[in-house]
Amino acid sequence: xxxxxxxxxxxxxxxxxxxxxxxxxxxxxxxxxxxxxxxxxxxxxxxxxxxxxxxxxxxxxxxxxxxxxxxxxxxxxxxxxxxxxxxxxxxxxxxxxxxxxxxxxxxxxxxxxxxxxxxxxxxxxxxxxxxxxxxxxxxxxxxxxxxxxxxxxxxxxxxxxxxxxxxxxxxxxxxxxxxxxxxxxx
Numbered sequence: 585x586x587x588x589x590x591x592x593x594x595x596x597x598x599x600x601x602x603x604x605x606x607x608x609x610x611x612x613x614x615x616x617x618x619x620x621x622x623x624x625x626x627x628x629x630x631x632x633x634x635x636x637x638x639x640x641x642x643x644x645x646x647x648x649x650x651x652x653x654x655x656x657x658x659x660x661x662x663x664x665x666x667x668x669x670x671x672x673x674x675x676x677x678x679x680x681x682x683x684x685x686x687x688x689x690x691x692x693x694x695x696x697x698x699x700x701x702x703x704x705x706x707x708x709x710x711x712x713x714x715x716x717x718x719x720x721x722x723x724x725x726x727x728x729x730x731x732x733x734x735x736x737x738x739x740x741x742x743x744x745x746x747x748x749x750x751x752x753x754x755x756x757x758x759x760x761x762x763x764x765x766x767x768x769x770x
Contacts, residue, residue, distance in 0.1 A: 625737050629760025630663050634695045638668040638753065640746035645673050661728060662760045672764075674747040678724060679764070684750025687769035690717060693742040693752060704734040713742075716770040719754065725763035732756055 627634055650658040650669045661670035672679065703712040709721040711734060719742075721729060733739070739758055745751040748764070755762040 625739075627757035629756070629758060630666065633666070634698070634741055634757060635663045635666045635668070635755070637694055637743050638671065638746055641671070641674055647672055661725070661762050663755065663762065664760060668762075671747065676748070678722070679745075679748035679751055681750040681766075685767070686750070687767055690719075690742060690752060690767040693744050695741060695743075697741060698738045698757065699740050699742065700736075700738045701734045701740060706730070710768070713740075718768050718770070719752065719765040720768055721754070722751075722764040722766070728761055729754070729756070729763045732759070 626632055647659065647661075647670045648668075650662070650664055650667075652658065658664075659670055663669070699713045701711045702714055704710070709723065709726045710718055711721070712718040739756060741755045741757060742765075743753040743755060743762075745753050745764065750766065752765050752767060753762045754765045
């Protein structure tokens with residue numbers, strides 16, 4: 585009888601530790617995964633890679649244009665070869681917020697976090713991530729993302745904007761484009 589009890593207790597302990605080890609490090613709505621190992625929906629932009637976070641620029645830096653070998657220039661907001669093109673100048677007055685991070689900081693950003701959008705309000709330029717986190721796209725950037733497939737699966741990465749306090753960058757892993765967004769909380 586004592587032997588059975590010990591055996592049963594050992595089995596429960598092993599099963600519990602296995603279940604605990606398989607549990608994600610974050611809450612279920614904050615799924616951290618290796619960005620390039622998601623089978624079935626790999627990134628199509630940026631040579632099939634999730635880019636690293638953008639670096640901050642100093643002073644009056646103008647948006648950088650991508651100059652291609654065929655002589656064409658792409659000045660749109662996009663990432664190619666891990667380089668962020670078209671990012672607005674750090675002192676651009678459109679990005680001034682009287683109260684940066686008024687609704688708190690969104691903490692699960694960067695290349696290790698891919699999100700799907702669970703709801704979008706196109707009229708107000710807002711979208712929700714799993715867990716009820718919601719953002720608003722800058723009005724001047726909405727034209728860039730208005731035709732995105734917002735409900736197609738895990739397609740987005742959120743980055744903190746290094747040049748504009750209180751702003752984030754929403755990167756579309758399939759088009760390579762990004763837009764400026766503000767976090768509105770949960």
